[in-house]
Amino acid sequence: MRIFSLKTAEMGAITLAIDIGGSKVKASTLNEKGQLVHDYIKLPTPDPATPQNLIQTIKELVKGFTYDRIAAGFPGYVRDNIVHTAPNLGSKYWDKVDLATLLTKALGKPARVVNDADMLGLGCIKENGFEMMITLGTGFGTAFFLNGKLLPHLEIGQHPCFDSKTYDHCIGQKAYDALGKKDWNKRLEKILKILKTTFNYDHLFIGGGNAKKITFELDATMSIVTNEDGIDGGVQLWKQ
Structure with a gap:
């Protein structure tokens, strides 16, 4: 596991990146230049993948992480930080769920949520x-x-x-x-x-x-x- 020892102030805002998948939930932290501060770690996606279960998994996953803001990629239709569908997690659990607000309340930092392909693409294009x-x-x-x-x-x-x-x-x-x-x-x-x-x-x-x-x-x-x-x-x- 790679953890850089630079002070947060020297790296600017630290982003907690969360990748929510059908089988795994992964998280890492990055500085403003997009460089890893803490390597990806992962846990199995909860079953059933209700909002409450997912938030609990994320809280467990990021214990000990230090960050200023949150960016999450979710496998479903997301608009304005609100999840409308989750075909591979159970859309019945995710009808108009404000995941950004749930993350902010659970982790105490501002959050943005988009589709997981959207977030991966932002780093690749x-x-x-x-x-x-x-x-x-x-x-x-x-x-x-x-x-x-x-x-x-x-x-x-x-x-x-x-x-x-x-x-x-x-x-x-x-x-x-x-x-x-x-x-x-x-x-x-x-x-x-x-x-x-x-x-x-x-x-x-x-x-x-x-x-x-x-x-x-x-x-x-x-x-x-x-x-x-x-x-x-x-x-x-x-x-x-």
Whole structure:
């Protein structure tokens, strides 16, 4: 575990970055330059993933962390810090939940919340033209940016793709487990062609735990990125 000993005052505002996933909740702290102060640590996502259970998991996860503000990425539709859906955590628990306020009350610092693909993308984009981020994991996440500006979130993962099944159903973790690596890659390759035709992005960034399982060659407008590549997304969120 890496913890830098610089004084907080020398690093400016310290951001607590929280990545809420379908299977894991991760957290780290970063300085204003987007450099790690405290490495990512993680705990299993609670089951059931109610707001109360999730907040309790986060409180346990960040004990001992020092920070001035909070940035959280959530796997669902988020608008103005309020969660409206959570397809892979249980939307029945997350109807119009003000997660930013819950985090502020629980942790005592101001919080901002966006979709998890939005936050990862903020740390990866080149701020050049129309850029798109997708995440391949428990579900299928998307985010859009124009010249570095985060655009309103669209839940493309819940849009029908093949045979009336959503992108989540077609390319999420359950689909990978059912299809196997070879057929999952064939399906993903078709989906990437659909996305290119539909959105005409300048560049597509591909992240999430299953991005490393891609076996086909990507074209020059596509890049695979890791969580480390987008590590400063939480810092960038506070600059938006």
